Amino acid sequence: MAEFRIMVDPYLIPEQYKSEIELVRKTAREFAQRYFTRELAREVDHKEEFPWDLYRKAGELGFIAATLPPEYGGGGLTTELASAVITEELVRADTTLGQGILSGAFGLYALYLFGTEEQKKQYIPPVARGEKTFFLALTEPDHGSDITQLSTVAKKEGDYYVLKGIKTFITNAPTAEYGLILAQTEPEKGYRGQTLFLIHTDWPGVDVKPLKGKMGQRASPLGEIRLDGVKVPKEYVVGGPEGLNKGFYWALQYLNIGRVHVGAVALGMMLAAFDRAYDFAQKRVQFGRPIIEFQLIQQKLAEMAQLIDISRLAVYRAHLILDEYIKGAVEPRTMAAISSITKVFVTENATKVIDHAIQILGGSGYMEEYDVERIWRDHRVTRIYEGTTEINTLTIVDSLRRGFYTL
Ligand SMILES: Cc1cc2nc3c(=O)[nH]c(=O)nc-3n(C[C@H](O)[C@H](O)[C@H](O)COP(=O)(O)OP(=O)(O)OC[C@H]3O[C@@H](n4cnc5c(N)ncnc54)[C@H](O)[C@@H]3O)c2cc1C
Incomplete structure (x- = not known):
């Protein structure tokens, strides 16, 4: 039989970024495989502790401020899409540890965009290197x-x-x-x-x-x-x-970026849930057959696959548009529409995907031991912070009505 290979990139990653994206995906995946353990994840979840050690290690690799220039201690990557892929991989490997370390620098980008040169030189590098956190x-x-x-x-x-x-x-x-x-x-x-x-x-x-x-x-x-x-x-x-x-305007302009980043976090969480559900469905036997052979289980897996696939496309697209926005080439209120569409679509669908995962695992889905219970708890706030679904919904309609975005 002929060997088939995907001849197109399903996510349409621009040619000039392909090698960078492949490299960061591999590095992030290896980092998670090496340092993330279920035991550590459960421990920090129970104790509500920040994983400083992992955060410092991620900082050394340039993951904490991946797209900020090296002169500010950043990773110097050329596209926001690379930061999306780091987020996707780390959160997919473990939602608690991945989200925990990546949010250590929350808000830093606002200082990068709006701070004076002295403020940036003094305050960004220690955070970008994973030595300090920010708020x-x-x-x-x-x-x-x-x-x-x-x-x-x-x-x-x-x-x-x-x-x-x-x-x-x-x-x-x-x-x-x-x-x-x-x-x-x-x-x-x-x-x-x-x-x-x-x-x-x-x-x-x-x-x-x-x-x-x-x-x-x-x-x-x-x-x-x-x-x-x-x-x-x-x-x-x-x-x-x-x-x-200028504070209010700058806060909103920053949230245009933050909301897209939340989309990448929610994407990683959907993938984390899918991985566990898919694995479980192949192994769990009922009525003499692995449950993946039951059509009602297949229907859930198929729906999860659709929602993840299109969410990934939405998240990648929004990160590529962020590159232009950060250069000043996209009007902030147009970016607001794209950011809100991305955040609402991905985070609301994350709830559907993770809920299906719990259902596929049955009683085990409800128990700590199988992780999807923790993934559910970790994902839920993505629909609340950085603008609730309701507030982002209002932004979408407002942008359409005022002509900042058209379909
Ligand atoms: C884990 C976590 C981390 C956070 N981190 C930060 C942080 O680092 N920095 C920071 O500043 N904040 C942070 N927040 C706060 C977060 O951004 C707010 O909780 C969020 O914006 C909602 O505000 P609220 O909780 O006061 O809810 P409210 O604004 O009181 O809303 C309550 C409900 O009313 C709805 N609602 C409000 N207005 C309207 C309207 N006009 N139309 C329809 N429905 C409406 C909301 O959607 C929501 O469902 C964090 C919150 C959490 C839980």
Whole structure:
């Protein structure tokens, strides 16, 4: 019989990126095979601990800030698609460990895009190298989906801004030495009067409380940051004097990137669930046959395959468009539509895929021992953070109605 080979790349990866993508896929896969263990994953999940050792190792390989330039300690990869593939591979290997280490630098890209040269040179490299973590604090107890008016205020007093307020649900707050805070510099201007500040967590007046008891993603620490009259020198306004009152816009422009990255995380989680369900279906025998021979099981596997295949296409496409967006070639509100479409499609379908995986495993799917229970817990928040499905849905329709995206 003739030997068949796929003659086309099913994901249409541009020719110029193919060798880079193949190399990062191989390196990420080998990294996970070597260092990720089920025991470690369960341990950090139980104890809610950040896997520092793995994070440092990933930083040495350039995985933490894969597409940032080497002069900032980044991996220097040429396309965001490469970072998608690293995420896909690490999260596919283990959802808790992969997501945990990759979120250690959450928000760093905002500093890269909007910080002054001095801010970038000083603060990005230790995070990119996996020595420190980072945070981006937008959410407050009374302002989650709606951050157009914040309770956290920054009052100018001479050469300082004095920050007062509470930020909550902040990824990495308990481990990070510094990160970004969004505050009202001119409360009467609403979202047009918000500014991003770089702050250190050991400055007087800053108090960080870890928030324990998350459903999933328990290797990724969460915390509340209380700011009680924190004196922030004016040099710590992100972007310098020009950054004043740009915070809200910059936060949204950053979320255009973050939401696409969440798509890659959810893709990795779908694949993790599929791998386990497919393996189980071949081995588990009922009524004298492996359950994969039952059509009702085949139907679920086929649906999982469709949703994963098209989600991967969506995630890869969005990362390639991100390359253009980061260069300034895509209008932010057009990118917002593409980011929201990608995030909603992939994260909502991740729920379907992972739910099918649990069903295929039957009672075992409900038990810790078989991992899909943990994958379910890990994936669920992808529909909530960086804009809920509802908020991203509103963005999609708004973009269509205002002509920033057309179908
Ligand atoms: C694990 C985790 C990590 C996080 N990390 C960070 C972080 O690092 N930095 C940060 O700043 N924040 C972070 N968050 C916060 C997260 O972004 C918010 O939880 C999210 O934006 C939703 O805000 P909320 O929880 O206040 O819900 P709410 O805004 O109160 O929403 C409650 C419900 O109402 C719906 N809703 C709200 N408005 C509308 C509307 N107009 N139309 C229809 N439905 C609506 C929402 O979709 C949701 O279903 C994190 C949260 C979690 C759980």
